[in-house]
Amino acid sequence: MKSVIKIGVTYTGSDEKHSNYVHWLKGNDAIEITTLSTLDSDLDAIKGFDGIVLSGGVDMHPEYYKNDVINYPNAPLHFDKKRDEFEMAVFKSTQQYQLPLLGVCRGMQLINCVLGGTLTQDIGATANAIHRFEEHDKAHGIHIVKGTLLSEITGVDRTITNSAHHQCIDVLGEGLTINCGSDDGIIEGVEWT
Incomplete structure (x- = not known):
């Protein structure tokens, strides 16, 4: 009997972008994808998953990385603090239940911040020309x-790697190590030390 792999994916805030995650992850019928969102998710159910993906999306509210500047270059018109708080709770649940966790873009930044790290709020015009979404994602070495x-x-x-961000990790969170970076020195991936 074939067992099903259950993966929870946090909702990106956009049906189109979220469907990309589902498409990328669903390789065959042995993978079951469940969308996790602030609207209808039971955090206790996370213990039944085989892994969690914290997806990309809108910038985290700066208060969650101890910064009081909210009007920075390329800041969103609206933050989603409910999503921030929900995904921080999802992260804590993955740690409690010792579940594999993948943070993509915003998800990686959120993990870093929960672990005491900080973010550069905007990487600047030169780096944004390489990294930031403009009508489509970019790619760089x-x-x-x-x-x-x-x-x-x-x-x-x-x-x-695919690239669509204008923020990056500044101070690394506790217990993390850099596993990859761009040629211009931006941290592009982290993992447990």
């Missing part, structure tokens, strides 16, 4: 740090 889990999984030193 990254180098992968030797000795990391990402290096072990990929078996390569360099590759290309």
